[in-house]
Amino acid sequence: MELDLLGTHADRAYAILAGLVMPRPIAWVTTLNEDGSVNAAPFSFFNVFGDDPPLVIFAPGDRADGTPKDSARNAKRSGEFVVNLVSEQMKEAMNLTAATLPNGVSEIPHAGLETLASSVVAPPRIAGVPAALECKVHSTQEIGSNRIILGIVHRVHVDESILDQEALRIRQELYHPVGRMGSPNWYCHTADLFEMVRPK
Numbered sequence: 001m002e003l004d005l006l007g008t009h010a011d012r013a014y015a016i017l018a019g020l021v022m023p024r025p026i027a028w029v030t031t032l033n034e035d036g037s038v039n040a041a042p043f044s045f046f047n048v049f050g051d052d053p054p055l056v057i058f059a060p061g062d063r064a065d066g067t068p069k070d071s072a073r074n075a076k077r078s079g080e081f082v083v084n085l086v087s088e089q090m091k092e093a094m095n096l097t098a099a100t101l102p103n104g105v106s107e108i109p110h111a112g113l114e115t116l117a118s119s120v121v122a123p124p125r126i127a128g129v130p131a132a133l134e135c136k137v138h139s140t141q142e143i144g145s146n147r148i149i150l151g152i153v154h155r156v157h158v159d160e161s162i163l164d165q166e167a168l169r170i171r172q173e174l175y176h177p178v179g180r181m182g183s184p185n186w187y188c189h190t191a192d193l194f195e196m197v198r199p200k
Helices: 010-020 070-078 088-096
Strands: 027-032 038-043 046-051 054-058 080-084 131-143 146-158
Touching (some): 027 054, 054 131, 070 131
Antiparallel strands (some): 046 054, 054 146, 131 146
16 A cells, blocks of 8 residues: 555654654653753654764654644753653653643653753753763754754763673663654563674
């Protein structure tokens, strides 16, 4: 079956693409609201897009009324955000932060979370996550209702239990972030791993 995502089937574009392009990593983004309170929200339109400079991109879609979400507004205003990565143990709290709260209301107490100070950006990290990426906004692109935020990673905080400290490599057999699958409510575990050596 052929689907026209710019025409006949445009209203199904999200469901079709989110159901095909997966699993997707989850950027659990913390930013600061204007009053200094912490906003935390998960986004699965997210990935790492380069290492020179270290580049991540996340895309907080607009609200139904066309206004930007708090994470997008805060990142644009302050130029900073933190990507917290979601472990199996943190998945329920992450899901709680996906709730629509009034503007300026922090998801941190709502989800029973604690934060830790970041090193080079003002937004804090979420305590207990396996890794957090401190980012400064490089640029923002708006394409239709897509708001794409490009961030340069300035600091990475990693739980020592998943890091090979000699090789400075993540121990994949010990790191199992939760992944996002299709809409509306599907997620996945990432413990079923296998290796394939790249041919020379």
